[in-house]
Amino acid sequence: xLSERRLEVLRAIVQDYVGTEEPVGSKALTERHNLKVSxxxxxxxxxxxxxxxxxxxPHTSAGRIPxxxxxxxxxDKLAGVKPLSSPERRAIQNFLDGAVDLDDVVGRTVRLLxxxxxxxxxxxxxxxxxxxxxxxxxxGLAPARLMLVLITDTGRVEQRLIDCPAPIGETVLADLRxxxxxxxxxxxxxxxxxxxxxxPEAFDADDRATISTVLxxxxxxxxxxxxxxxxIGGTANLTRFGHDFPLTIRPVLEALEEQVxxxxxxxxxxxxxxxxxxxxxxxxxGLSSTSVVSVGYGSGDEAxxxxxxxxxxxxxxxxxxGAVRAVARYVGQILAES
Amino acid sequence: xLSERRLEVLRAIVQDYVGTEEPVGSKALTERHNLKVSxxxxxxxxxxxxxxxxxxxPHTSAGRIPxxxxxxxxxDKLAGVKPLSSPERRAIQNFLDGAVDLDDVVGRTVRLLxxxxxxxxxxxxxxxxxxxxxxxxxxGLAPARLMLVLITDTGRVEQRLIDCPAPIGETVLADLRxxxxxxxxxxxxxxxxxxxxxxPEAFDADDRATISTVLxxxxxxxxxxxxxxxxIGGTANLTRFGHDFPLTIRPVLEALEEQVxxxxxxxxxxxxxxxxxxxxxxxxxGLSSTSVVSVGYGSGDEAxxxxxxxxxxxxxxxxxxGAVRAVARYVGQILAES
DNA sequence: GCTTGGCACTCCGGCATGCAGAGTGCCAGG
DNA sequence: CCTGGCACTCTGCATGCCGGAGTGCCAAGC
Numbered sequence: 193x194l195s196e197r198r199l200e201v202l203r204a205i206v207q208d209y210v211g212t213e214e215p216v217g218s219k220a221l222t223e224r225h226n227l228k229v230s231x232x233x234x235x236x237x238x239x240x241x242x243x244x245x246x247x248x249x250p251h252t253s254a255g256r257i258p259x260x261x262x263x264x265x266x267x268d269k270l271a272g273v274k275p276l277s278s279p280e281r282r283a284i285q286n287f288l289d290g291a292v293d294l295d296d297v298v299g300r301t302v303r304l305l306x307x308x309x310x311x312x313x314x315x316x317x318x319x320x321x322x323x324x325x326x327x328x329x330x331x332g333l334a335p336a337r338l339m340l341v342l343i344t345d346t347g348r349v350e351q352r353l354i355d356c357p358a359p360i361g362e363t364v365l366a367d368l369r370x371x372x373x374x375x376x377x378x379x380x381x382x383x384x385x386x387x388x389x390x391x392p393e394a395f396d397a398d399d400r401a402t403i404s405t406v407l408x409x410x411x412x413x414x415x416x417x418x419x420x421x422x423x424i425g426g427t428a429n430l431t432r433f434g435h436d437f438p439l440t441i442r443p444v445l446e447a448l449e450e451q452v453x454x455x456x457x458x459x460x461x462x463x464x465x466x467x468x469x470x471x472x473x474x475x476x477x478g479l480s481s482t483s484v485v486s487v488g489y490g491s492g493d494e495a496x497x498x499x500x501x502x503x504x505x506x507x508x509x510x511x512x513x514g515a516v517r518a519v520a521r522y523v524g525q526i527l528a529e530s
Numbered sequence: 531x532l533s534e535r536r537l538e539v540l541r542a543i544v545q546d547y548v549g550t551e552e553p554v555g556s557k558a559l560t561e562r563h564n565l566k567v568s569x570x571x572x573x574x575x576x577x578x579x580x581x582x583x584x585x586x587x588p589h590t591s592a593g594r595i596p597x598x599x600x601x602x603x604x605x606d607k608l609a610g611v612k613p614l615s616s617p618e619r620r621a622i623q624n625f626l627d628g629a630v631d632l633d634d635v636v637g638r639t640v641r642l643l644x645x646x647x648x649x650x651x652x653x654x655x656x657x658x659x660x661x662x663x664x665x666x667x668x669x670g671l672a673p674a675r676l677m678l679v680l681i682t683d684t685g686r687v688e689q690r691l692i693d694c695p696a697p698i699g700e701t702v703l704a705d706l707r708x709x710x711x712x713x714x715x716x717x718x719x720x721x722x723x724x725x726x727x728x729x730p731e732a733f734d735a736d737d738r739a740t741i742s743t744v745l746x747x748x749x750x751x752x753x754x755x756x757x758x759x760x761x762i763g764g765t766a767n768l769t770r771f772g773h774d775f776p777l778t779i780r781p782v783l784e785a786l787e788e789q790v791x792x793x794x795x796x797x798x799x800x801x802x803x804x805x806x807x808x809x810x811x812x813x814x815x816g817l818s819s820t821s822v823v824s825v826g827y828g829s830g831d832e833a834x835x836x837x838x839x840x841x842x843x844x845x846x847x848x849x850x851x852g853a854v855r856a857v858a859r860y861v862g863q864i865l866a867e868s
Numbered sequence: 869g870c871t872t873g874g875c876a877c878t879c880c881g882g883c884a885t886g887c888a889g890a891g892t893g894c895c896a897g898g
Numbered sequence: 899c900c901t902g903g904c905a906c907t908c909t910g911c912a913t914g915c916c917g918g919a920g921t922g923c924c925a926a927g928c
Contacts, residue, residue, distance in 0.1 A: 351687045428783035445766035
């Protein structure tokens with residue numbers, strides 16, 4: 193186990209390195225933090241920390257920089273979450289309050305988070321797996337052409353065109369609409385299939401094929417839209433990444449464009465509480481020099497989606513975590529209101 | 531006026547520079563293109579071209595690179611549009627054919643365009659200004675709470691929550707729904723306001739306030755959604771931009787995040803035919819070293835939106851223009867089918 | 869046994885020098 | 899008007915040098 197002072201030294205190294213972006217040496221450390229020991233002592237501690245794998249030197253006779261393991265220890269044991277200032281809190285609230293619909297909420301959130309953390313922000317749309325159906329609408333566009341509209345309790349609307357095997361009458365359609373709604377409104381997506389299974393039986397044989405088609409499309413939409421979408425922003429902040437640009441930034445941009453990658457990333461995070469994945473802890477190769485701070489958010493106590501930021505492993509963890517947590521809370525509130 | 535050969539020299543310079551990214555000298559020119567004159571002659575021509583402002587040298591005794599004006603001349607007079615190969619065409623068609631809804635079409639288009647051109651792609655959602663209403667739906671969620679759903683002929687769906695000043699009965703609602711649809715379905719957005727203006731008069735005084743609220747929300751949605759949205763992709767291609775990274779890429783990323791900027795950019799382009807804006811021709815400062823190639827696309831003969839790519843002024847114009855044009859055509863086809 | 873000051877060593881970064889290569893401009897001759 | 903030749907300029911690269919910062923280790927001190 194590391195002694196108290198050595199932990200203190202590690203904390204100091206992380207803080208300084210995050211601030212200056214340069215390897216930090218023993219002398220500078222003793223000057224900037226009032227450790228009450230001499231540089232030589234600190235050097236011994238640093239050697240020990242290096243043996244344990246918490247820090248490393250880029251080259252012999254350079255200062256030390258934290259390793260992923262070092263950051264991990266820092267985040268777990270040494271750093272708290274820095275709360276936002278109250279002006280910041282007010283700004284968040286004001287900014288989010290202006291949103292008019294779900295797209296707008298997500299858009300504003302992503303911009304806000306990017307600004308606050310000065311990093312790349314990722315916000316997942318509220319997931320539909322735990323959502324319930326608010327309304328199903330069927331519109332006859334042409335004799336054998338329908339549009340299915342699905343409205344969820346999170347305010348999301350999805351539509352699908354349906355080509356029917358046979359024309360369907362307006363009254364049958366109204367009937368179907370009514371029955372459908374009486375069965376599924378307020379129900380969770382996962383419940384829907386079993387609830388509508390026997391619906392065709394209530395109708396004339398002529399219409400059953402069409403009705404089956406409609407139901408199939410509905411189920412398909414439910415499944416398909418369970419795949420989550422997300423929005424990202426603040427990519428310009430990547431330019432503040434480091435000195436060795438193209439090599440670092442390229443894979444990150446590529447990863448960010450692959451929504452699948454990001455969804456997996458967020459998916460791996462814990463459902464509740466904040467998750468910090470540091471450097472190589474992220475499976476994806478392109479993100480091995482980035483950290484991801486993410487947290488679930490939701491309208492109630494249950495998290496319906498996640499949001500977070502992607503930044504260099506050398507980031508201000510307490511500040512970032514504070515911002516992420518605060519934003520998630522306010523978004524949750526906004527969603528609960530609407 | 532420039533002589534035939536000087537134009538030829540300019541073309542050669544542009545082509546070589548685009549290929550090599552390095553200033554091109556007189557000797558290399560005569561070798562790689564079979565100009566039938568000596569380097570010395572080319573030097574004279576180059577001096578003339580430089581006087582006219584078509585090319586410039588980064589430093590004394592370096593080769594020449596084209597200026598914005600040089601690219602302009604190249605695009606206008608010297609370069610054609612390079613058609614895609616037929617495998618490429620088939621790939622486009624196949625890829626776009628798999629799309630399931632509008633979001634998917636736009637998403638696929640943007641990825642496709644980014645891949646084909648290896649640059650940043652921008653695709654505007656079909657504009658609603660020229661769109662017509664396919665259906666308006668009103669759903670009672672609670673006694674004094676409605677949801678308005680607007681479906682357009684381009685397949686877009688927009689929804690708004692409405693808090694009514696007074697509860698409204700289900701029959702009144704149905705009546706309103708029917709009247710509303712009979713008036714506005716098939717009409718252009720711009721026509722709607724005058725068509726619904728006198729609707730409240732047909733109802734009881736009790737309900738008029740609510741109905742006015744509904745209509746106001748509808749009009750608001752029409753106006754608001756006329757503001758176009760867009761999708762971008764391929765930002766990772768920015769890393770192939772040039773050597774002087776952070777300075778160049780940063781403002782571009784920032785510009786790309788500001789949808790307003792991009793919309794303005796596309797808006798400035800001609801409604802029909804391809805538009806190429808080179809370097810400083812783009813008003814936006816951050817884009818002064820980029821070119822934008824854009825073209826309108828639409829389901830019929832009328833363009834309903836634009837798409838294009840953003841890349842370095844040093845780009846393969848014929849190839850890029852070919853890809854942009856081809857993609858626009860296929861997207862138009864896809865939209866026409868659905 | 870931990871801490872400390874001292875000392876030799878290493879390595880990076882910046883700076884000046886030198887040199888080859890590529891390119892230009894200009895001139896005089898065909 | 900084209901061409902070959904020539905002197906000149908500038909970049910890019912390799913080399914060498916030096917100062918600074920930092921380390922590791924050792925022996926002395928608390």
